Amino acid sequence: MERRAFLKASLAFAAYCGTPLMSSLFSRSAAAADVADGDVTPFDFSTLQNMARDLAATPFGGPPAALPPTLAGLTPQAYNKIQYDHDHSLWNGNGAGRQLDVELFHVGMGFKRRIRVYSVDAAKQQAREIHFRPELFNYHDAGVDTKQLEGRDNLGFAGFKVNKAPELTRRDVVSFLGASYFRAVDDTYQYGLSARGLAIDTFTDQPEEFPDFTAFWFETPKPEDTTFIVYALLDSPSATGAYRFTILCEKERVVMEIEKHLHARKDIKQLGIAPMTTMFSCGTNERRMCDTIHPQIHDSDRLAMWRGNGEWVCRPLNNPQRLQFNAYADDNPQGFGLLQTNHDFDDYQDVIGWYNKRPSLWVEPIGKWGKGAVNLMEIPTTGETLDNIVCFWQPEQPLRAGQSHSYAYRLYWASEAPVKSPLANIKATRTGMGAFPEGWAPGENYPTVWARRFAVDFINGELKAYADKGIEPVINVSSGRVNNIEILYVEPINGYRILFDWFPDSDKADPVEMRMFLRSHDTTLSETWLYQYFPPPADKRKYIDDRQMR
Secondary structure (H helix, E strand, O other): OOHHHHHHOOOOOOEOOOOOOOOOOOOOOOOOOOOOOOOEEEOOHHHHHHHHHHHHOOOOOOOOOOOOHHHHOOOHHHHHOOEEOHHHOOOOOOOOOOOEEEEEEOOEOOEOOEEEEEEEEOOOOEEEEEOOOHHHEEOOOOOOOHHHOOOOOOOOEOEEEEEEOOOOOOOEEEEEEOOOEEEEOOOOOOOOOEEEOOEEOOOOOOOOEOOEEEEEEEEOOOOOOOEEEEEEEEEOOOEEEEEEEEEEEOOOOEEEEEEEEEEEOOOEOOEEEEEEEEOEEEOOOOOOOOOOOOOOEEOOOEEEEEOOOOOEEEEEOOOOOOOEEEEEEEEOOOEEEEEOOOOOHHHOOOOOOOHHHOOEEEEEEOOOOOEEEEEEEEOOOOOOOOOOEEEEEEEOOOEOOOOEEEEEEEEEEEOOOOOOOOOEEEEEEEEEEOOOOOOOOOOOOOOOOOOEEEEEEEEOOOOHHHOOOOOEEEEEEOOOEEEEEEEEEEHHHOEEEEEEEEEOOOOOOOOEEEEEEEEEOOEEOEOEEEEEEOOOOHHHOOOOOOOOOO
């Protein structure tokens, strides 16, 4: 529950204390002014893979060591005042007209893990470490006693951000900060949901584990390049990993191709591949926490899945009253993601969070992932300050101690997913009072029965072409019964609205699983709508007539 507070504390988005990562083969030859001031050491991806494998054979190094008092006690406001000095950016001397540059985050506050950072010459297969020193940062009035930091070149860094032209000193498009969290933006420059390097035991009978990226290696791109490569070492009590990120910073989106090789220190009950974390407080379907000036509040509004059998699925997100975990089994998934499909400012009215600008995140597996499940965990939240939605792929077979596994996939950070169903798409889901005709209200004419109404809007596809042939909603529910089904053409959206009422058949308040798609005879016309509804207790299933007649 605290993960979003941890990430938001920086408004951006533990130390490697063992033996040195590599032995030095050359004496230090860097000029004092160079950002990379360490010894020259051999490096390529195979070197990192061997490093991760060997690290997994050793005991975990434990939590990060204590920070100097002047950093440990920083408030979020003070931490944000510490800025990396642009003149010391990693690729600052990489020629005029450069498109990308890297700046580093300071350790402090909740960011205690000391990360080692290296600059890589890919042609020579060599790397040089960038050691911490106070002159790399501007402390402004953060209240940091820099005398406590002198001579602490092992202090390391908390993470990094990547800036993109034309505003190399102001606009960052990629950020890695905190555990194995990272984020990217589209052309709105508005961060939203997060990804992670790995999730471990997110929903099991033991505490969740948050692995750390403990070191990064940056290949130096050409000035005109908008693609760069960064390598990362991951470490945790249960696993280690070697990662290669090939990151393409396009004009309207960021695309990451990720290759990772995992090694288990011990048995892992629940392994989360391509995990992502977002926030859903309230939207068109879930109004429980919308007692604010904002019509909707969310970073993402749905889980979308392109299953291995070709089926397209839309699962609207919920802010449940109690924690919910769902696993959607699949075999060789073609893609999945947490999407923000509504980009209309009028639907949020938010000039602080700018939720209409938040990007979507789509996962495209590379190669065959086999059997497993797309897992979705929804945590109750009272507002927008906590990430309460977690999604990841869980392989069918757990990872046992001593085993290794490799995965490759692409992440697309953009306003829309890179692929979309050719069938009719779900635009929105709404719920409200049911059991009486639209335009009426519960009262003397309809006093007896309680029900919940659902309205699901479908757009695009070939719905209008099949209107004369007959459009049928196929609806299934895990309990209760469905009645009062209506199909309405809605001109403003140029689509169709399916209305139906759900009636309970018992006093149970267990979640109700709902599934619907549209067809015409044997022809499927739409993607599949999945929903999880939480009926109120039996004693709350009544309409209150609050009219006062004098």
